[in-house]
Amino acid sequence: MKTNRHYRPSESNITAPSCDYVKSALSIMRLIRKSNFGQLIIGVAALFSLLLSGNAHAVPAFARQTGQNCLACHAGGNFPELTPYGRLFKLTGYTIGKRTIPLAVMGVFGSTNVKGPTPTGPGHTATDGSLTFDTGSLFVAGKITDKSGVFAQFTYGNYANTNYILDSGDPSTGHIGSDNTDFRYADQLINGDQNFIYGFDINNNPGVEDVWNSTPAWGYNVVPISTGFAPAALPIIDGGLAQQAVGAGAYMYWDKTVYAEISGYRTGDGVYSFMTQGNGQQINIKGENPYLRLALTHDWGAQNAMVGYSYFDVNEYVPGMQNLTNHYRDNTIDFQYQYLLDPHTFTVDVTRTNETINYGDAGSAPDSINSLMAKATYTYEAKYGAALEYFNISNSSNNIGNTNSNYNPSAIAGEFSSQTGTEGWTPEVFWLPVQNVRIGVQYTMFNRVDGVATGGADAINGKASDNNQVVFYIWGAY
């Protein structure tokens, strides 16, 4: 597992923000998981009737708490991207509204199909081409006191166990684990036309506490069944410690202009393990690891923008090597723009991360990872949408020939032995027939995979374009 520590396989992406219904929906989904197409249709119809039978204004827990529609907090109704109001709802501790039963459920059906011949390329699964139940989540989300609240997600990944990839394995071994979790206490001081929000936060995924969608935790491949970035080595801030570390910190937001946060992350074991369990072998980090975040924001007319910076500094233990740690330093700049005026919603997110890695084993040269991700999304009448995502992730390979190399069984510290640059585009169209259901199609086109461009080939991943993948999904929440 160490080889691809930051590798984010598409179907097992249970750490990404995902959505599902559990309870009754789960039973339907289990029934149809390995069923034929006819049963599947019945299952989907049952799911829709479940959704449509509800009050149109009774969507997940937060909406029940505020009584508002999804689009009050989610830009163009396109969850999870937040509007300015949604950001303030989160920053003020999920406390607006009245206390209700803080439960919601979410589910994702999907179908993936990879262009290249099996078993080349990542992303191929035993369920290629079949519409399957992918993930289901239970949310405990809502106001606790007038100044504190929680967002806690637990996700059942129907294919969460990994051996279904490529060799089909046993696709029936799903399991449940902690997903994104965020406890907050916050207050807002208002004087005249100025305001000051401050708060404290405990979470289990560096950046998940952020309110802008240019952070890796919320910005890209948020549909749980998304293709992802193939074998790219991602910076540790991009899910590397999701549901593995637990952090606490303080933040402030002054006059809707300056946001600042400082948090410290530690291994999510012991009493914190309820926020990390069910997510594979525990990754251990050394002591407290700082995360800093600054953002400048401005609203004008129907538009708003944010320019931000974050720094994450982590010492991670190398498995099996006592006291040996790799040191990761992530510098990220990000940008978000939103235009929000019915019937149009247009948003742009750009995120650039540079990671420097100093390996713990003597004799290894430092490495680096550069990632650039960008995404533009448009929705019309909070019903019809289109998005285009670009990603370009590359890493240095300063330890070629090192016997500790990445793909060498004797590797002890995870150094990269090769250039694993990945670049591509993901266009997407989607439709929200009702505000809590999104149906969409994505197509991820790889220009470059594992450092190999279209037309070339390598032993591991074949031609870059062999990795191209179409994803169809039905994503709903109640």
Place this chain on the structure above:
Amino acid sequence: MKKIAIGLILASTIVTAGCNTTASSRNLADAKVSGQDLAQQVCSICHGPDGNSTNPTFPKLAGQQSVYLVGQLKEFRSHDRSDPAGYQYMWGIARHLTDKQIAELAAYFSAQKNIPGPSRNPELEAEGKQIFTHGIAAQNTPACATCHGPDGAGNGIFPRIAGQHANYIEKQLGIFKNTGQRPDGAMMKVITHNITPAEVKAVAAYLATL
């Protein structure tokens, strides 16, 4: 540092839970929270702390007639006002407000000073001013100023329209003309019957600057 943060969170939560203070509460179902606190803690997020909202999705409430504000909040609470933005955003906000809180909210926002928008298209605004002041005799469209006042500041049930976002005015005139989603505005349905989209645009552009 984390231990300190955890300690602060726990201490703050316990203190908050143990107190009965409602200052800076964002609880929309607690009759003890004052209208001013709700205005500042909740309404201000979209409508601005001084009632001058930034995004035209949300109307400016600064300087609005308090009688009109009371009426609208009650219409949201009873679901009688059902235009899309109204139910999407406001039904939930208003559902548990008491009459007292509604009166306090109206008093808070009516006491704020409206800040009109800048002039963007003088020619269009001049055309709008003509409609606002004199109406359009040829199509029996009365002058806005007749009910809303010569300065557009409104009077009682007639809302302030001066300084309102142009986009909001345009949308509301469309709702009056084409739907029955604002029964309190039945009078406006008659008035807007013959008005054209170009005329709506002109009068809205003028009102935004007034």
